[in-house]
Amino acid sequence: MTRIGIIIGSTRPGRNSEQVAHWVHAQAVQRTDATYELIDLAKHPLPHLDEPMSAMSGRYQNAHTKEWAEVIGSYDGFVIVTPEYNHSTSGVLKNAIDYLYAEWNNKAVGFVSYGVAGGVAPWNTCGWSPVN
Numbered sequence: 279m280t281r282i283g284i285i286i287g288s289t290r291p292g293r294n295s296e297q298v299a300h301w302v303h304a305q306a307v308q309r310t311d312a313t314y315e316l317i318d319l320a321k322h323p324l325p326h327l328d329e330p331m332s333a334m335s336g337r338y339q340n341a342h343t344k345e346w347a348e349v350i351g352s353y354d355g356f357v358i359v360t361p362e363y364n365h366s367t368s369g370v371l372k373n374a375i376d377y378l379y380a381e382w383n384n385k386a387v388g389f390v391s392y393g394v395a396g397g398v399a400p401w402n403t404c405g406w407s408p409v410n
């Protein structure tokens with residue numbers, strides 16, 4: 279069965295992302311043609327990118343990178359729940375994206391964004407197209 283990860287894109291204390299992501303999950307599980315799981319960045323703490331080689335090389339050196347790669351690599355697609363921070367996405371989400379490369383490739387992605395101005399900016403500042 280197709281596995282979709284719903285990424286909670288804020289780790290801020292008191293974050294709204296958790297509530298939004300749980301709502302997304304509740305809508306998604308009404309479908310029966312895929313499974314949906316929450317991926318909470320707060321439970322996958324990553325330092326500011328500290329890999330010496332580009333993610334494109336696939337030569338990950340750090341244990342936290344290898345663990346993150348295993349998590350992301352196990353999904354077929356993603357719904358990224360992102361706040362709008364300064365007309366962009368959150369730093370923690372961008373950092374988590376930048377850590378990996380192959381694990382994201384050729385996978386579908388959808389965005390759910392929110393913020394005081396409606397979350398119009400973040401999805402196109404993640405620097406992604408749905409298929410690499």
Ligand SMILES: Cc1cc2nc3c(=O)[nH]c(=O)nc-3n(C[C@H](O)[C@H](O)[C@H](O)COP(=O)(O)O)c2cc1C
Nearest residue numbers: 288290293294295361362363364365393394395396
């Ligand atoms: C650092 C920071 C920057 C923000 N910048 C924007 C912004 O540019 N546009 C907007 O609509 N909301 C902005 N907001 C409001 C957030 O989108 C809103 O508080 C949202 O709930 C934050 O997500 P979170 O609670 O999951 O962390 C900003 C909030 C923070 C903390």
